[in-house]
Amino acid sequence: MPSNETQKFDSLVLGGGIAGLAAALDLADAGYQVAVLERDATIGGQMIRLSKVFPTLDCASCITTPKMAAAAHHPNITLFTMCRLEGAQRVDGKLEARVTQLPRYVDPDKCIGCRQCEYECPVMVDDHEQGGFTARKAIYIPFSNAIPQLALIDREHCMMCGKCSSVCPTGAVDQLQQEQEFVIQAETMVLSTGFELMTDFPQRAYGAPGLGDNVISSLQMERLLAPHGPYMRVLRPGDGKEPESIAFVQCAGSRDLQLGKPYCSRVCCMYAIKQAMLLSGALPLADLTIYYMDIRAFGKNYEQFFQNAKAMGVEFVKAKPVIAGNNPDGSVVLRYEDQEGGTGAVSREHDLVVMSLAMLPAFSPEEIVPVSAADDGFVMVPQPKLAPTLTEAAGIFTCGVAAGPKDIVDSIAEAGAAALGAAKYMAAKRGGQAAA
Amino acid sequence: MMQPEERKAALKALKQSRAEANKANAAQAKQQKKKIGLIAGRLAQGPATPLEIAQDTGLSPKETLWYLAAMRKYGKVNEGAKSGDYFNYELNDTSAEAC
Numbered sequence: 219m220p221s222n223e224t225q226k227f228d229s230l231v232l233g234g235g236i237a238g239l240a241a242a243l244d245l246a247d248a249g250y251q252v253a254v255l256e257r258d259a260t261i262g263g264q265m266i267r268l269s270k271v272f273p274t275l276d277c278a279s280c281i282t283t284p285k286m287a288a289a290a291h292h293p294n295i296t297l298f299t300m301c302r303l304e305g306a307q308r309v310d311g312k313l314e315a316r317v318t319q320l321p322r323y324v325d326p327d328k329c330i331g332c333r334q335c336e337y338e339c340p341v342m343v344d345d346h347e348q349g350g351f352t353a354r355k356a357i358y359i360p361f362s363n364a365i366p367q368l369a370l371i372d373r374e375h376c377m378m379c380g381k382c383s384s385v386c387p388t389g390a391v392d393q394l395q396q397e398q399e400f401v402i403q404a405e406t407m408v409l410s411t412g413f414e415l416m417t418d419f420p421q422r423a424y425g426a427p428g429l430g431d432n433v434i435s436s437l438q439m440e441r442l443l444a445p446h447g448p449y450m451r452v453l454r455p456g457d458g459k460e461p462e463s464i465a466f467v468q469c470a471g472s473r474d475l476q477l478g479k480p481y482c483s484r485v486c487c488m489y490a491i492k493q494a495m496l497l498s499g500a501l502p503l504a505d506l507t508i509y510y511m512d513i514r515a516f517g518k519n520y521e522q523f524f525q526n527a528k529a530m531g532v533e534f535v536k537a538k539p540v541i542a543g544n545n546p547d548g549s550v551v552l553r554y555e556d557q558e559g560g561t562g563a564v565s566r567e568h569d570l571v572v573m574s575l576a577m578l579p580a581f582s583p584e585e586i587v588p589v590s591a592a593d594d595g596f597v598m599v600p601q602p603k604l605a606p607t608l609t610e611a612a613g614i615f616t617c618g619v620a621a622g623p624k625d626i627v628d629s630i631a632e633a634g635a636a637a638l639g640a641a642k643y644m645a646a647k648r649g650g651q652a653a654a
Numbered sequence: 655m656m657q658p659e660e661r662k663a664a665l666k667a668l669k670q671s672r673a674e675a676n677k678a679n680a681a682q683a684k685q686q687k688k689k690i691g692l693i694a695g696r697l698a699q700g701p702a703t704p705l706e707i708a709q710d711t712g713l714s715p716k717e718t719l720w721y722l723a724a725m726r727k728y729g730k731v732n733e734g735a736k737s738g739d740y741f742n743y744e745l746n747d748t749s750a751e752a753c
């Protein structure tokens with residue numbers, strides 16, 4: 219629990235996803251004191267929730283967990299989870315960030331992460347960490363490699379039956395915990411608040427009958443493919459069928475002026491290809507189709523990855539389909555204009571459809587930090603070519619998807635640049651001295 | 655630091671202030687327990703696919719699968735053999751009390 223007093227650091231990193239953690243580790247290794255402020259109950263961001271990552275097909279959890287652990291154990295890093303940044307401004311040359319620590323209703327100093335409370339709690343809630351395909355309890359630990367491994371109570375669903383308190387071996391449950399406010403003072407700040415996928419899904423653009431139980435988002439597919447996913451294999455969420463035919467709808471919400479998202483989300487071509495490749499391993503007999511507008515395979519080894527998918531039998535259809543309906547057997551009907559075959563409007567059925575949804579900024583800086591958002595909603599970088607991590611405010615840097623859609627490689631490269639920018643800024647302020 | 659008596663009184667006041675929400679959540683938990691009981695009851699007769707369980711319990715196939723996944727997560731159900739395109743699920747122990 220943070221104390222009410224002002225806590226002093228060299229840098230404040232807002233957002234503990236892979237970009238924020240990489241920036242924090244670079245600064246901490248250089249000797250700076252870093253606070254990582256995360257709104258979620260665990261650090262790790264979206265990457266810890268992925269299955270495997272393109273183009274290497276490394277296990278996402280195997281490469282993210284060591285970074286999370288390194289940040290958690292670093293003597294120069296302090297992690298603050300479940301925190302809301304209320305505002306940050308410069309006062310006498312230092313950034314002062316007003317923070318609210320949200321209650322876990324569990325004492326972090328007493329909880330040993332044994333999950334006995336979770337097993338005992340009688341209330342089940344959609345487990346959003348598993349795409350909503352299974353349940354968690356009203357008291358829970360987000361997932362097995364969450365950091366910190368601490369339980370929290372979802373007050374909205376708790377019925378205050380007291381079972382968790384009665385089974386907790388350390389007396390950690392504390393229903394009386396309150397929000398706490400405190401101040402973090404720092405010289406520099408790194409905005410690494412990442413993204414969310416579009417949720418108010420564009421029915422208008424994809425057909426009136428509703429999306430149905432077997433149309434899922436790309437992040438939900440990541441969970442179906444993850445080794446500790448909701449079913450521990452790929453099943454159709456509507457009824458548990460092992461799907462024989464899976465389709466991906468690309469640019470769903472992105473590159474769409476009508477929806478106000480004219481930009482390309484940059485990673486969905488590659489992750490759809492990755493997911494199709496992983497599916498061809500998990501379900502060797504399944505038909506896999508990617509409906510695309512253009513394939514963006516821009517990074518190192520990415521074109522080869524795309525060619526490999528084609529060679530493995532993934533079908534690429536140049537079209538922008540709409541969801542035309544759901545059949546009684548649960549299959550989804552897609553309808554599209556056949557652009558390459560010239561046969562006009564075509565309908566095809568698939569057991570499961572994955573929407574490669576637009577990436578949206580997770581954080582709107584205005585009125586909270588003294589930087590603005592660009593037209594696309596991501597953090598404004600006035601010199602995107604020469605200084606892509608520099609914001610409008612001196613001493614405030616940005617990296618990762620906070621500044622615009624990008625993959626992990628680019629997010630980490632930017633994190634290094636942001637950390638170096640922050641270190642240079644501090645050294646200049648201190649008359650050329652690096653970290654104390 | 656609150657004294658135990660003070661804590662007790664504060665907890666009581668908190669429960670009272672949340673009485674309605676607590677009641678609604680308790681009703682939800684009761685429904686969930688009933689549905690788990692139905693699924694466990696069906697599985698006590700032998701392994702079944704989500705579709706078969708749905709048919710026998712009156713739950714929707716989607717909801718059945720959601721409960722099966724949760725029961726599996728909390729150690730009450732195991733995945734069994736495949737029948738056609740669907741996997742069977744079976745009780746991990748024979749007690750009807752699940753999750």
Ligand SMILES: Cc1cc2nc3c(=O)[nH]c(=O)nc-3n(C[C@H](O)[C@H](O)[C@H](O)COP(=O)(O)OP(=O)(O)OC[C@H]3O[C@@H](n4cnc5c(N)ncnc54)[C@H](O)[C@@H]3O)c2cc1C
Pocket residue numbers: 232233234235236237238255256257258261262263264265268270271272273301302303410411412413414415436437440485489492580581617618619620624625626627629
């Ligand atoms: C389905 C899917 C599959 C993908 N697969 C791949 C892949 O295989 N390979 C690849 O290279 N890339 C992949 N990506 C892209 C990858 O997820 C991103 O590049 C990466 O997660 C970006 O990291 P980040 O730290 O910038 O953002 P995030 O991972 O979004 O982390 C941001 C963090 O900031 C926190 N935060 C947000 N707002 C606040 C706030 N106001 N205060 C405090 N904290 C806040 C969030 O809770 C989160 O923890 C995929 C993306 C998707 C959607």
Ligand code: SF4
Pocket residue numbers: 324328329330331332333334335336368369385386387388389390391
């Ligand atoms: S709150 Fe108690 S029972 Fe729950 S995980 Fe923590 S120590 Fe275990």
Ligand code: SF4
Pocket residue numbers: 338339340341356357371375376377378379380381382383
């Ligand atoms: S008090 Fe709330 S969190 Fe604890 S067991 Fe009861 S319902 Fe679950």
Ligand code: SF4
Pocket residue numbers: 468469470472473481482483484485486487488511512513514574
């Ligand atoms: S990365 Fe591919 S799927 Fe995503 S918006 Fe760009 S072109 Fe469309």
